[in-house]
Amino acid sequence: MRHSKRLDRIPPYLFAELERKIAAKRAEGVDVISLGIGDPDTPTPALVLEALFEGARDPATHQYPSNRGRPEFREAVAAFYERRFGVPLDPETEIIPALGAKECIFNLNLAFLDPPDAALASDPGYPVYTGGPLLAGAEAVLLPLLSERGFAPELEAVSAAERERGRLLYLNYPNNPTGAVAPDGLFEQAVEFARENDLLVVHDASYTETTFDGYVAPSFLATPGAKDVAVEVFSLSKGYNMTGWRTAAIVGNADAIAAYWRLKTNVDSGMFEAVQLAAVAALEHGAEAARETTAVYQRRRDLVCTALAEIGVEVTPPRGTIYIWAPVPEGHTSASYCELVLEESGVVLSPGAAYGPNGEGFFRISLTVPDDRLLEAVERLRSSLGG
Numbered sequence: 001m002r003h004s005k006r007l008d009r010i011p012p013y014l015f016a017e018l019e020r021k022i023a024a025k026r027a028e029g030v031d032v033i034s035l036g037i038g039d040p041d042t043p044t045p046a047l048v049l050e051a052l053f054e055g056a057r058d059p060a061t062h063q064y065p066s067n068r069g070r071p072e073f074r075e076a077v078a079a080f081y082e083r084r085f086g087v088p089l090d091p092e093t094e095i096i097p098a099l100g101a102k103e104c105i106f107n108l109n110l111a112f113l114d115p116p117d118a119a120l121a122s123d124p125g126y127p128v129y130t131g132g133p134l135l136a137g138a139e140a141v142l143l144p145l146l147s148e149r150g151f152a153p154e155l156e157a158v159s160a161a162e163r164e165r166g167r168l169l170y171l172n173y174p175n176n177p178t179g180a181v182a183p184d185g186l187f188e189q190a191v192e193f194a195r196e197n198d199l200l201v202v203h204d205a206s207y208t209e210t211t212f213d214g215y216v217a218p219s220f221l222a223t224p225g226a227k228d229v230a231v232e233v234f235s236l237s238k239g240y241n242m243t244g245w246r247t248a249a250i251v252g253n254a255d256a257i258a259a260y261w262r263l264k265t266n267v268d269s270g271m272f273e274a275v276q277l278a279a280v281a282a283l284e285h286g287a288e289a290a291r292e293t294t295a296v297y298q299r300r301r302d303l304v305c306t307a308l309a310e311i312g313v314e315v316t317p318p319r320g321t322i323y324i325w326a327p328v329p330e331g332h333t334s335a336s337y338c339e340l341v342l343e344e345s346g347v348v349l350s351p352g353a354a355y356g357p358n359g360e361g362f363f364r365i366s367l368t369v370p371d372d373r374l375l376e377a378v379e380r381l382r383s384s385l386g387g
């Protein structure tokens, strides 16, 4: 059947491929341990479920929601941003619910890019920063994230032609897949860069609530002048174990949010209002539950880093996210290593190259399986390494 050319422009979504491979292995009877997808394994906090049940009992939530979101939702996000980040937001104009950060990021491309515009996107980075622009008929300009620069993009190195075409700049700290936290001075530099080049910064705040060793992640919007040039996408997926719920909010620059809203009224019909009320409960009362989940990830991080060191794989323990970003053994590409590991040991890893050319030479471990399975996976890796 014929499909659009725009669809042919993007590579198959990495995790769709992984899911197929895992299913095939399981069908062969292999006990697969998937460290591929970053999807929390522990349940959504009970207080969030209770709020959903209560909200769902009210028939008023059964009708089409408003795309602007319920006042309670917008006010809860504003109060959270003030309390947590010291960032004041106007609930009327600076906050809108999104059906997950993924939906929001994708649709921002449709709202802001025309050919030959481009989005400046981290390499390696979350695949939607590059796939989204392509599906919008535009381009992605890759900004290498290198460990020697603390995984900060080198904005000074963006060429005049790229600055001319660039309309969006995607940033994401704490960072998937590298686990890096916001490098000193980068946010200030990005505000300046956006001003000079008239582009919108989109900060993906999917992991601000998942940090370790006492590190507290800032909001991009806490940077002086940020609200003039930036929006932030705050997702509840990872921090509150709510990936299945599709709950996020876009906050920040009112004009950008109005454009997103205008687009969105043509695309979907908003977030189930009972889910909005559940998100309110998470934002108002979920801090303790989020801390408990984070403690689990910190423990698993330590467990995996130690076990990897024992088999000769040196990694920097990340201060945030739910991932370990590790170098592939010599003599392998990231794809060949991940394939070998899956074949030989039934462990699914994400090949770094799937996140961009500069992800080559790395693989990503997701800490979203129980401790004993995580240890078993690292033990199986030992044999794949011939150790």
Ligand SMILES: *Cc1c(COP(=O)(O)O)cnc(C)c1O
Residues within 6 Å of the ligand: 038, 099, 100, 101, 102, 103, 126, 172, 176, 204, 206, 235, 236, 237, 238, 243, 246, 247, 248
């Ligand atoms: C998981 C993830 C997302 C997706 O978040 P949803 O709110 O579940 O759509 C977005 N960005 C990054 C960097 C992620 O790791």
